Amino acid sequence: MxxxxxxxxxxxxxxxxxxxxxxxxxxxxxxxxxxxxxxxxxxxxxxxxxxxxxxxxxxxxxxxxxxxxxxxxxxxxxxxxxxTDEPHRHTVCQQCGRVADLVSVPLVDAVNRIEALTGLRPGTSGSLLVYGARSGCAA
CATH class of the missing domain: 1.10.10.10 (Winged helix-like DNA-binding domain superfamily/Winged helix DNA-binding domain)
Structure with a gap:
Protein backbone atom coordinates (compact mmCIF):
# COMPACT_ATOMS: atom_id res chain seq x y z
CA MET A 1 0.00 0.00 0.00
CA THR A 84 -6.26 4.17 2.82
CA ASP A 85 -5.57 6.00 -0.38
CA GLU A 86 -6.44 3.08 -2.67
CA PRO A 87 -8.88 0.16 -2.92
CA HIS A 88 -7.49 -2.98 -1.35
CA ARG A 89 -8.51 -6.28 0.22
CA HIS A 90 -9.27 -7.20 3.82
CA THR A 91 -9.58 -10.35 5.84
CA VAL A 92 -12.31 -10.35 8.49
CA CYS A 93 -12.43 -12.88 11.34
CA GLN A 94 -16.00 -14.11 11.75
CA GLN A 95 -15.33 -14.97 15.40
CA CYS A 96 -13.74 -11.82 16.85
CA GLY A 97 -14.36 -9.30 14.05
CA ARG A 98 -10.67 -8.42 13.66
CA VAL A 99 -9.93 -6.79 10.31
CA ALA A 100 -6.55 -6.96 8.61
CA ASP A 101 -5.24 -5.79 5.26
CA LEU A 102 -4.53 -8.64 2.89
CA VAL A 103 -0.94 -7.97 1.85
CA SER A 104 0.50 -11.37 0.93
CA VAL A 105 1.27 -11.26 -2.81
CA PRO A 106 0.10 -14.85 -3.49
CA LEU A 107 -3.17 -14.18 -1.63
CA VAL A 108 -3.70 -10.87 -3.43
CA ASP A 109 -3.10 -12.68 -6.72
CA ALA A 110 -5.66 -15.32 -5.71
CA VAL A 111 -8.24 -12.66 -4.83
CA ASN A 112 -7.54 -10.89 -8.15
CA ARG A 113 -8.27 -14.20 -9.87
CA ILE A 114 -11.51 -14.60 -7.88
CA GLU A 115 -12.51 -11.08 -8.94
CA ALA A 116 -11.79 -11.95 -12.58
CA LEU A 117 -13.71 -15.23 -12.43
CA THR A 118 -16.74 -13.96 -10.53
CA GLY A 119 -16.96 -10.33 -11.58
CA LEU A 120 -16.94 -9.28 -7.92
CA ARG A 121 -15.45 -5.86 -7.29
CA PRO A 122 -14.61 -3.88 -4.16
CA GLY A 123 -17.79 -2.78 -2.38
CA THR A 124 -18.69 0.16 -0.18
CA SER A 125 -15.81 -0.63 2.15
CA GLY A 126 -13.43 0.18 -0.70
CA SER A 127 -12.26 -3.41 -0.75
CA LEU A 128 -13.16 -6.97 -1.43
CA LEU A 129 -13.61 -8.72 1.93
CA VAL A 130 -12.44 -12.24 2.72
CA TYR A 131 -14.23 -13.76 5.73
CA GLY A 132 -13.05 -16.69 7.81
CA ALA A 133 -11.89 -17.60 11.32
CA ARG A 134 -8.38 -16.78 12.53
CA SER A 135 -6.57 -19.81 13.94
CA GLY A 136 -6.61 -18.28 17.43
CA CYS A 137 -10.37 -17.81 17.25
CA ALA A 138 -11.48 -21.08 15.63
CA ALA A 139 -13.74 -23.14 17.87
Missing part, protein backbone atom coordinates in the same frame (compact mmCIF):
# COMPACT_ATOMS: atom_id res chain seq x y z
CA UNK A 2 1.11 3.56 -0.56
CA UNK A 3 2.05 5.96 2.17
CA UNK A 4 -1.02 7.81 3.39
CA UNK A 5 -1.26 11.55 2.80
CA UNK A 6 -1.56 13.81 5.79
CA UNK A 7 -5.16 14.30 7.02
CA UNK A 8 -5.38 17.96 5.95
CA UNK A 9 -4.42 17.25 2.34
CA UNK A 10 -6.70 14.20 2.28
CA UNK A 11 -9.69 16.29 3.40
CA UNK A 12 -8.88 19.10 0.97
CA UNK A 13 -8.52 16.65 -1.93
CA UNK A 14 -12.06 15.41 -1.19
CA UNK A 15 -13.40 18.96 -0.90
CA UNK A 16 -14.06 18.77 2.83
CA UNK A 17 -13.50 21.38 5.50
CA UNK A 18 -10.69 20.55 7.90
CA UNK A 19 -12.77 20.43 11.08
CA UNK A 20 -11.09 19.53 14.34
CA UNK A 21 -13.03 16.27 14.75
CA UNK A 22 -12.32 15.11 11.18
CA UNK A 23 -8.63 15.87 11.59
CA UNK A 24 -8.42 14.04 14.93
CA UNK A 25 -10.29 10.97 13.61
CA UNK A 26 -8.11 10.75 10.49
CA UNK A 27 -4.94 11.28 12.51
CA UNK A 28 -6.00 8.52 14.91
CA UNK A 29 -6.87 6.06 12.12
CA UNK A 30 -3.68 6.88 10.23
CA UNK A 31 -1.51 6.45 13.31
CA UNK A 32 -3.19 3.34 14.67
CA UNK A 33 -2.48 1.11 11.69
CA UNK A 34 -5.70 -0.72 12.57
CA UNK A 35 -9.36 -0.73 11.69
CA UNK A 36 -11.25 0.70 14.66
CA UNK A 37 -14.90 0.78 15.66
CA UNK A 38 -16.63 4.09 16.30
CA UNK A 39 -16.65 3.22 20.01
CA UNK A 40 -12.89 2.56 19.97
CA UNK A 41 -12.29 5.85 18.14
CA UNK A 42 -14.41 7.72 20.67
CA UNK A 43 -12.60 6.05 23.59
CA UNK A 44 -9.16 6.84 22.12
CA UNK A 45 -10.11 10.48 21.64
CA UNK A 46 -11.37 10.64 25.23
CA UNK A 47 -8.10 9.13 26.55
CA UNK A 48 -6.02 11.72 24.71
CA UNK A 49 -8.10 14.58 26.08
CA UNK A 50 -9.76 15.21 22.72
CA UNK A 51 -13.17 14.07 23.89
CA UNK A 52 -15.86 14.43 21.29
CA UNK A 53 -19.49 13.60 21.71
CA UNK A 54 -20.11 10.14 20.30
CA UNK A 55 -22.70 11.63 17.92
CA UNK A 56 -19.96 13.85 16.46
CA UNK A 57 -17.71 10.82 15.93
CA UNK A 58 -20.52 8.90 14.18
CA UNK A 59 -21.48 11.88 11.99
CA UNK A 60 -17.85 12.48 11.04
CA UNK A 61 -17.36 8.80 10.17
CA UNK A 62 -20.53 8.81 8.06
CA UNK A 63 -19.35 11.84 6.11
CA UNK A 64 -15.80 10.55 5.68
CA UNK A 65 -17.08 7.15 4.55
CA UNK A 66 -19.67 8.56 2.14
CA UNK A 67 -16.99 10.61 0.39
CA UNK A 68 -14.45 7.79 0.28
CA UNK A 69 -11.93 9.28 2.70
CA UNK A 70 -12.46 6.40 5.15
CA UNK A 71 -13.70 2.90 4.40
CA UNK A 72 -16.16 0.97 6.54
CA UNK A 73 -15.64 -2.75 6.96
CA UNK A 74 -18.72 -4.62 8.17
CA UNK A 75 -17.91 -7.64 10.21
CA UNK A 76 -19.52 -9.65 12.75
CA UNK A 77 -20.00 -7.11 15.48
CA UNK A 78 -19.63 -3.39 14.94
CA UNK A 79 -18.40 -1.85 11.71
CA UNK A 80 -14.70 -1.03 11.71
CA UNK A 81 -13.19 1.96 9.95
CA UNK A 82 -9.86 2.29 8.21
CA UNK A 83 -8.04 4.79 6.09
Missing amino acids: TRLPDPRSLLRRHGLHCTYSRLRILTLLRGSGQHLTATEIHACLERTGDGHRSATVYRSLETLTALGVVHAVPGPGPTRYGI
Whole structure:
Protein backbone atom coordinates (compact mmCIF):
# COMPACT_ATOMS: atom_id res chain seq x y z
CA MET A 1 0.00 0.00 0.00
CA THR A 2 1.11 3.56 -0.56
CA ARG A 3 2.05 5.96 2.17
CA LEU A 4 -1.02 7.81 3.39
CA PRO A 5 -1.26 11.55 2.80
CA ASP A 6 -1.56 13.81 5.79
CA PRO A 7 -5.16 14.30 7.02
CA ARG A 8 -5.38 17.96 5.95
CA SER A 9 -4.42 17.25 2.34
CA LEU A 10 -6.70 14.20 2.28
CA LEU A 11 -9.69 16.29 3.40
CA ARG A 12 -8.88 19.10 0.97
CA ARG A 13 -8.52 16.65 -1.93
CA HIS A 14 -12.06 15.41 -1.19
CA GLY A 15 -13.40 18.96 -0.90
CA LEU A 16 -14.06 18.77 2.83
CA HIS A 17 -13.50 21.38 5.50
CA CYS A 18 -10.69 20.55 7.90
CA THR A 19 -12.77 20.43 11.08
CA TYR A 20 -11.09 19.53 14.34
CA SER A 21 -13.03 16.27 14.75
CA ARG A 22 -12.32 15.11 11.18
CA LEU A 23 -8.63 15.87 11.59
CA ARG A 24 -8.42 14.04 14.93
CA ILE A 25 -10.29 10.97 13.61
CA LEU A 26 -8.11 10.75 10.49
CA THR A 27 -4.94 11.28 12.51
CA LEU A 28 -6.00 8.52 14.91
CA LEU A 29 -6.87 6.06 12.12
CA ARG A 30 -3.68 6.88 10.23
CA GLY A 31 -1.51 6.45 13.31
CA SER A 32 -3.19 3.34 14.67
CA GLY A 33 -2.48 1.11 11.69
CA GLN A 34 -5.70 -0.72 12.57
CA HIS A 35 -9.36 -0.73 11.69
CA LEU A 36 -11.25 0.70 14.66
CA THR A 37 -14.90 0.78 15.66
CA ALA A 38 -16.63 4.09 16.30
CA THR A 39 -16.65 3.22 20.01
CA GLU A 40 -12.89 2.56 19.97
CA ILE A 41 -12.29 5.85 18.14
CA HIS A 42 -14.41 7.72 20.67
CA ALA A 43 -12.60 6.05 23.59
CA CYS A 44 -9.16 6.84 22.12
CA LEU A 45 -10.11 10.48 21.64
CA GLU A 46 -11.37 10.64 25.23
CA ARG A 47 -8.10 9.13 26.55
CA THR A 48 -6.02 11.72 24.71
CA GLY A 49 -8.10 14.58 26.08
CA ASP A 50 -9.76 15.21 22.72
CA GLY A 51 -13.17 14.07 23.89
CA HIS A 52 -15.86 14.43 21.29
CA ARG A 53 -19.49 13.60 21.71
CA SER A 54 -20.11 10.14 20.30
CA ALA A 55 -22.70 11.63 17.92
CA THR A 56 -19.96 13.85 16.46
CA VAL A 57 -17.71 10.82 15.93
CA TYR A 58 -20.52 8.90 14.18
CA ARG A 59 -21.48 11.88 11.99
CA SER A 60 -17.85 12.48 11.04
CA LEU A 61 -17.36 8.80 10.17
CA GLU A 62 -20.53 8.81 8.06
CA THR A 63 -19.35 11.84 6.11
CA LEU A 64 -15.80 10.55 5.68
CA THR A 65 -17.08 7.15 4.55
CA ALA A 66 -19.67 8.56 2.14
CA LEU A 67 -16.99 10.61 0.39
CA GLY A 68 -14.45 7.79 0.28
CA VAL A 69 -11.93 9.28 2.70
CA VAL A 70 -12.46 6.40 5.15
CA HIS A 71 -13.70 2.90 4.40
CA ALA A 72 -16.16 0.97 6.54
CA VAL A 73 -15.64 -2.75 6.96
CA PRO A 74 -18.72 -4.62 8.17
CA GLY A 75 -17.91 -7.64 10.21
CA PRO A 76 -19.52 -9.65 12.75
CA GLY A 77 -20.00 -7.11 15.48
CA PRO A 78 -19.63 -3.39 14.94
CA THR A 79 -18.40 -1.85 11.71
CA ARG A 80 -14.70 -1.03 11.71
CA TYR A 81 -13.19 1.96 9.95
CA GLY A 82 -9.86 2.29 8.21
CA ILE A 83 -8.04 4.79 6.09
CA THR A 84 -6.26 4.17 2.82
CA ASP A 85 -5.57 6.00 -0.38
CA GLU A 86 -6.44 3.08 -2.67
CA PRO A 87 -8.88 0.16 -2.92
CA HIS A 88 -7.49 -2.98 -1.35
CA ARG A 89 -8.51 -6.28 0.22
CA HIS A 90 -9.27 -7.20 3.82
CA THR A 91 -9.58 -10.35 5.84
CA VAL A 92 -12.31 -10.35 8.49
CA CYS A 93 -12.43 -12.88 11.34
CA GLN A 94 -16.00 -14.11 11.75
CA GLN A 95 -15.33 -14.97 15.40
CA CYS A 96 -13.74 -11.82 16.85
CA GLY A 97 -14.36 -9.30 14.05
CA ARG A 98 -10.67 -8.42 13.66
CA VAL A 99 -9.93 -6.79 10.31
CA ALA A 100 -6.55 -6.96 8.61
CA ASP A 101 -5.24 -5.79 5.26
CA LEU A 102 -4.53 -8.64 2.89
CA VAL A 103 -0.94 -7.97 1.85
CA SER A 104 0.50 -11.37 0.93
CA VAL A 105 1.27 -11.26 -2.81
CA PRO A 106 0.10 -14.85 -3.49
CA LEU A 107 -3.17 -14.18 -1.63
CA VAL A 108 -3.70 -10.87 -3.43
CA ASP A 109 -3.10 -12.68 -6.72
CA ALA A 110 -5.66 -15.32 -5.71
CA VAL A 111 -8.24 -12.66 -4.83
CA ASN A 112 -7.54 -10.89 -8.15
CA ARG A 113 -8.27 -14.20 -9.87
CA ILE A 114 -11.51 -14.60 -7.88
CA GLU A 115 -12.51 -11.08 -8.94
CA ALA A 116 -11.79 -11.95 -12.58
CA LEU A 117 -13.71 -15.23 -12.43
CA THR A 118 -16.74 -13.96 -10.53
CA GLY A 119 -16.96 -10.33 -11.58
CA LEU A 120 -16.94 -9.28 -7.92
CA ARG A 121 -15.45 -5.86 -7.29
CA PRO A 122 -14.61 -3.88 -4.16
CA GLY A 123 -17.79 -2.78 -2.38
CA THR A 124 -18.69 0.16 -0.18
CA SER A 125 -15.81 -0.63 2.15
CA GLY A 126 -13.43 0.18 -0.70
CA SER A 127 -12.26 -3.41 -0.75
CA LEU A 128 -13.16 -6.97 -1.43
CA LEU A 129 -13.61 -8.72 1.93
CA VAL A 130 -12.44 -12.24 2.72
CA TYR A 131 -14.23 -13.76 5.73
CA GLY A 132 -13.05 -16.69 7.81
CA ALA A 133 -11.89 -17.60 11.32
CA ARG A 134 -8.38 -16.78 12.53
CA SER A 135 -6.57 -19.81 13.94
CA GLY A 136 -6.61 -18.28 17.43
CA CYS A 137 -10.37 -17.81 17.25
CA ALA A 138 -11.48 -21.08 15.63
CA ALA A 139 -13.74 -23.14 17.87
